[in-house]
Amino acid sequence: MPAPKSKITNRKSKILRPASWRAIRLLALDVDGVLTDGTVRIHSDGTESKSFSILDGMGLARLNRAGIAVAWISGRPSEATSVRARELKVPHLIQGRTDKLAALQDLAGRLGLGAAQVCYMGDDDIDAPAIAWAGVGVAPAGSMPAALQASAFIPVRPAGLGAVREVCELILAAQGRLSAP
Numbered sequence: 001m002p003a004p005k006s007k008i009t010n011r012k013s014k015i016l017r018p019a020s021w022r023a024i025r026l027l028a029l030d031v032d033g034v035l036t037d038g039t040v041r042i043h044s045d046g047t048e049s050k051s052f053s054i055l056d057g058m059g060l061a062r063l064n065r066a067g068i069a070v071a072w073i074s075g076r077p078s079e080a081t082s083v084r085a086r087e088l089k090v091p092h093l094i095q096g097r098t099d100k101l102a103a104l105q106d107l108a109g110r111l112g113l114g115a116a117q118v119c120y121m122g123d124d125d126i127d128a129p130a131i132a133w134a135g136v137g138v139a140p141a142g143s144m145p146a147a148l149q150a151s152a153f154i155p156v157r158p159a160g161l162g163a164v165r166e167v168c169e170l171i172l173a174a175q176g177r178l179s180a181p
Contacts (some may be wrong), residue, residue: 007137012056020136020152025117027063028092028104028130029164031074033123034140037160042076050080053161056141057094059168060088066177069111075126101129121167123147123159 010040071092085093097103116135123143131137131150139151140159155163
């Protein structure tokens with residue numbers, strides 16, 4: 001009897017159909033552990049810092065130019081997150097919301113979008129319901145088991161080092177909008 005295939009492998013191949021990516025009109029992302037490697041540095045003066053990937057930033061800028069809405073949904077407020085979001089002109093920044101599914105559905109409703117038009121990427125247990133609800137649910141490889149189980153796609157690149165860019169390029173390629181800057 002052949003060994004059963006992993007659920008993740010089966011789900012990955014299913015979601016790679018271009019039609020799933022082509023339908024996306026909103027890319028919503030958790031911040032810590034998706035746009036960053038999950039590390040938050042707290043300095044002696046009480047300020048914090050995070051590292052964000054330039055690769056991911058370029059992917060998000062290209063989505064914006066292509067008319068794909070971008071949202072960041074974080075469970076904790078952070079000035080570092082606010083600064084980076086302003087820099088990238090992220091139109092929808094939601095901080096301090098731990099019920100990611102409710103925040104995502106709320107935003108999708110305001111934008112007139114259904115689940116099939118939403119891609120959500122998260123890495124932790126509180127992200128799993130939003131990952132499962134979205135038409136394309138994504139979790140970076142180092143995510144918690146619940147997020148990985150809920151996901152349909154796992155990027156090759158790690159969180160904070162191009163995983164978001166990989167997703168951006170899949171969306172743009174499926175919509176025929178992937179081109180040099």
